[in-house]
Amino acid sequence: MDKLVLILGDQLNFDMSSLQGFDSKTDKVLMAEVKAEATYVKHHKKKLAFVFSAMRHFALAVKDKGWPIDYYRYDASDNCGSLGAHVEHAIKQYQPNSLVVCHPGEYRLLEEISGWSERFNINVQICDDNRFIAAQSFFSQWAEGKKQFRMEFFYRELRKQTSILMEGKQPIGGKWNYDADNRDSFKSVPTIPAPSSFSIDNITQEVIDLVDEEFASHFGTLKGFHFAVDREGALRVLHTFIEERLCDFGQYQDAMLEGDPWLYHSHIGLYLNTGLLMPMEVIQAAEQAYFDQKAPLNSVEGFIRQVLGWREYVRGFYWHFMPNLKTDNYLNAARKLPNFYWTANTKMNCLSQCVSDTQEHAYAHHIQRLMVLGNFALLAGIQPDELNEWFLLVYADAYEWVELPNVSAMVLFADGGNLASKPYGSSGAYINKMSNYCKNCHYSVKEKTGEKACPFNYMYWHFLHRNKSKFENNPRMAMIYRTFGKMDDAKVTRILEDGDIFLQKLDNNEEV
């Protein structure tokens, strides 16, 4: 055998770099559903069912092409349990000239794979990860010599390099960013097209039964599984988004609505992150919708900024700042994650709703993750490891390369400001402005202190007070500290007392 090509569970595309030049006469594909990857955190049941089903569908497509493949199901008696063990077994069996694998998405796996050449005495070829538009070196070169690493400027470089939404050297429409047009909330409950939904075929039913049996203690429910599990389905999700929701994506991208996490978002993160969709085809589909006058510029640019900007940026950021990013804790946050992140049992309606959406769908949209689930963790001083583990296991699109920068750097400011110029913390006013959660809450968003007051209100000031030495010289926070400084002493005392009592309740695991 010439090449043994290892395909990981998030590399499910025939365009993967590792499959280029595959010769069915001399090469073989190796895929395995392994315990080590499925259990290193207790992934949401829907995420596991999605990944296993998508892997099995991809393996079938490989077979249909007439390519040789060894595929190990999770419950197969000859499953070796880890990627390394499967690779060792296949090398002994076939004695290939080389092992080919696309660069993995996670640092932990890269470290392991980098040791295989010596461990198994074989030539290991790690190909560039073409699930991204920018090469890893593009970020390092851009970051070289910089003290601040702002996404906006990285994004502009990529716009120029790819000519996406450009007129010569200028951005189409004259502006790089239409965020100012993209901050509306819903004035009444809107009628939004339902998310794409797929019926469960035999393969998916088999993995649902498997996950139900083998991963019963994992987070979330399998009920209502409706994800696409192959490339054809993922393309359908993309095109339905472009036709039905892209038009309103921009205007409502920050809005939240009780009982509906899907809104006008694209719901493609899980497909992009497993290779079922490639980023450039997604971006070009959105750009074409603008040229065809199907969607306005604020929506199209807003969406493209998520994929070409944020997604490419966090991936470059991850590799640039690893391994330190994993242990960073600039604010010395030390609190355990409250139990309600697992159960949704809290009187704070916004948090209860966002955790429930997450349990049910393995999905919550960006602002729910950032400004509710993340914001609370920042204000309460939750330890980065605790929050990272939670975010890594609860979402169907979660992989460390994207989860860790979003959680540690964007949400918790644990990196000390490499990603964000100031923390994303806010009081209840922001949540009230962007959602209808506060209407059905036990707490009152209008009240600043006292038993009925929204905890986000006093916790916001409590956070600023606790971390004053870290932020008071930050120019972007000067105004808020001036406002704090002007508050009368009695009010400050009440705020700090309420914050202390609340945090004590969290520590005692009392209901809040």
Ligand SMILES: Cc1cc2nc3c(=O)[nH]c(=O)nc-3n(C[C@H](O)[C@H](O)[C@H](O)COP(=O)(O)OP(=O)(O)OC[C@H]3O[C@@H](n4cnc5c(N)ncnc54)[C@H](O)[C@@H]3O)c2cc1C
């Ligand atoms: C605390 C926190 C944790 C997150 N964890 C993940 C994660 O594990 N996996 C993940 O893919 N995204 C993560 N995100 C980013 C974002 O919330 C999700 O990509 C998005 O909600 C997925 O839903 P969607 O496909 O409907 O996205 P849309 O809102 O329709 O956006 C389109 C696409 O843009 C990309 N994108 C948007 N924002 C980001 C971002 N901040 N970072 C990277 N890509 C982005 C995604 O690929 C997404 O699918 C996280 C954000 C926060 C604040």
Ligand code: SF4
């Ligand atoms: S009042 Fe406060 S806790 Fe309740 S939903 Fe609004 S922001 Fe959340």
